[in-house]
Amino acid sequence: MTTVTMTVNGKPVSENVEGRTLLSTLLRDDLRLTGTHIGCDTSQCGACVVHVNGEAVKSCTMFAIEADGAEVSTIEGQANADGSLNVIQQAFQDHHGLQCGFCTPGMVMTTASLLKENPKPTEAEVRTYLEGNICRCTGYHNIVKAIMAASGQDVSAIAAE
Amino acid sequence: MYAFDIERPTSVADAVAALKDEDAQALGGGQTLIPTLKQRLAAPSKLVSLTGIADMQGIANDGDTLRIGGATTHATVAVDTADTYPALADLASHIGDPAVRNRGTIGGSLANNDPSACYPAVALASGATIITNTREIAADDYFQGMFTTALEDGEIVTAISMPVPEKANYQKFVQPASRFALVGVFVAKFADGVRVAVTGASNEGVHRWTEAEDALSADFSAGAIAGLTVSADNLIADLHGSPEYRAHLVKVMTGRAVAAAS
Ligand SMILES: Cc1cc2nc3c(=O)[nH]c(=O)nc-3n(C[C@H](O)[C@H](O)[C@H](O)COP(=O)(O)OP(=O)(O)OC[C@H]3O[C@@H](n4cnc5c(N)ncnc54)[C@H](O)[C@@H]3O)c2cc1C
Ligand code: FES
Ligand code: FES
Numbered sequence: 001m002t003t004v005t006m007t008v009n010g011k012p013v014s015e016n017v018e019g020r021t022l023l024s025t026l027l028r029d030d031l032r033l034t035g036t037h038i039g040c041d042t043s044q045c046g047a048c049v050v051h052v053n054g055e056a057v058k059s060c061t062m063f064a065i066e067a068d069g070a071e072v073s074t075i076e077g078q079a080n081a082d083g084s085l086n087v088i089q090q091a092f093q094d095h096h097g098l099q100c101g102f103c104t105p106g107m108v109m110t111t112a113s114l115l116k117e118n119p120k121p122t123e124a125e126v127r128t129y130l131e132g133n134i135c136r137c138t139g140y141h142n143i144v145k146a147i148m149a150a151s152g153q154d155v156s157a158i159a160a161e
Numbered sequence: 162m163y164a165f166d167i168e169r170p171t172s173v174a175d176a177v178a179a180l181k182d183e184d185a186q187a188l189g190g191g192q193t194l195i196p197t198l199k200q201r202l203a204a205p206s207k208l209v210s211l212t213g214i215a216d217m218q219g220i221a222n223d224g225d226t227l228r229i230g231g232a233t234t235h236a237t238v239a240v241d242t243a244d245t246y247p248a249l250a251d252l253a254s255h256i257g258d259p260a261v262r263n264r265g266t267i268g269g270s271l272a273n274n275d276p277s278a279c280y281p282a283v284a285l286a287s288g289a290t291i292i293t294n295t296r297e298i299a300a301d302d303y304f305q306g307m308f309t310t311a312l313e314d315g316e317i318v319t320a321i322s323m324p325v326p327e328k329a330n331y332q333k334f335v336q337p338a339s340r341f342a343l344v345g346v347f348v349a350k351f352a353d354g355v356r357v358a359v360t361g362a363s364n365e366g367v368h369r370w371t372e373a374e375d376a377l378s379a380d381f382s383a384g385a386i387a388g389l390t391v392s393a394d395n396l397i398a399d400l401h402g403s404p405e406y407r408a409h410l411v412k413v414m415t416g417r418a419v420a421a422a423s
Contacts, residue, residue, distance in 0.1 A: 020165060043260075063208075066169075066210060066212070131340060133258075
């Protein structure tokens with residue numbers, strides 16, 4: 001066992017992990033932050049996306065030891081300080097960007113990365129950026145709409161009104 | 162996954178020493194290796210992470226050649242070569258998805274030599290040199306068939322020396338489920354001739370299409386390859402495409418790459 005230390009959503013944490021412990025396992029099983037979902041466990045679906053040092057990664061495809069010393073943020077750290085939904089989360093709610101909600105944590109985390117890199121993406125850029133995030137419910141249109149809205153853009157032209 | 166330890170050395174020398182242990186294996190971005198470990202298709206006793214080695218990170222430009230550290234992520238290549246080698250940046254920016262690009266490394270991709278991977282195509286077409294902890298290997302000698310390279314056990318790809326062509330372009334026909342290339346063609350035009358590398362098509366992995374290189378070296382236009390045919394012999398057959406379909410795509414993608422080269 002190795003002791004790893006990192007900050008998760010701004011709080012310092014320290015845990016004993018095995019070499020093979022995935023970051024997703026540390027977050028979900030040790031820290032009980034179960035908002036990070038495991039959809040496939042084969043780096044296909046993106047439900048497990050978190051940020052490590054500000055970059056989106058699939059936490060099912062990174063070892064906990066590799067995050068030693070890092071700043072990690074998960075869906076649990078996304079709400080505003082007063083507990084209200086942040087702009088992205090609110091836009092997903094307003095535009096019905098989720099149905100079962102299983103993919104949503106990964107969608108929100110990926111969206112946060114997108115808007116940091118590209119504050120006003122086109123619809124095509126949004127769809128391309130979401131290539132690693134699979135949703136089995138919505139058909140994506142309302143997710144794209146939510147992201148366009150979160151970036152302060154007009155959503156009236158987006159399909160599946 | 163079977164149990165293993167992870168070491169995180171900060172120098173190539175320490176990594177080489179750590180890899181001397183029996184059943185030790187290098188860990189790049191883990192985007193291929195971790196899924197492999199989960200399927201228990203590999204059982205290393207120890208993983209030696211290369212991503213903390215500063216000497217293996219980043220890109221240096223000495224005018225007509227880029228030196229790319231072996232642990233540089235696809236995302237960094239995509240951003241940092243946008244001005245110096247746009248076709249390489251474009252290739253890197255279309256590997257997998259953003260999260261894969263934030264972790265996956267060029268050295269890991271070249272060491273793995275997946276028959277449908279993108280980096281082998283740019284390395285072979287550019288006439289790159291693969292630099293390891295012990296030697297320098299020309300791309301023409303490095304790629305030795307599907308998932309096979311000239312690397313010895315425990316040898317680390319520390320950097321890639323990538324000559325920058327006058328014009329280049331990569332055309333990837335995406336296999337939409339995996340986002341790998343169903344067929345991808347990288348065309349690179351140098352002052353002394355054109356190199357064409359094909360990925361995704363052959364049971365032998367990445368390879369050069371020499372007839373197209375000759376035709377394009379004489380006349381760099383999409384029309385120059387119009388009369389050529391690609392043999393379907395030994396091309397990959399799977400549920401995504403027959404050998405004949407891939408042979409057709411090789412020619413179409415080559416033509417598109419020539420037309421788009423800049
Ligand atoms: C969803 C998804 C989509 C993808 N799409 C594409 C795509 O479109 N195109 C594409 O080309 N690839 C694609 N990939 C593969 C991706 O590019 C991987 O990052 C890459 O193949 C392996 O790099 P890595 O750094 O993750 O290596 P790892 O997975 O860590 O290692 C792979 C192998 O290389 C060895 N190794 C790692 N680094 C070195 C080194 N420096 N020297 C020697 N040996 C080393 C390891 O021991 C292991 O055997 C995709 C992967 C996923 C999960
Ligand atoms: S659970 Fe990590 S990508 Fe699906
Ligand atoms: S809302 Fe159900 S998977 Fe996306």
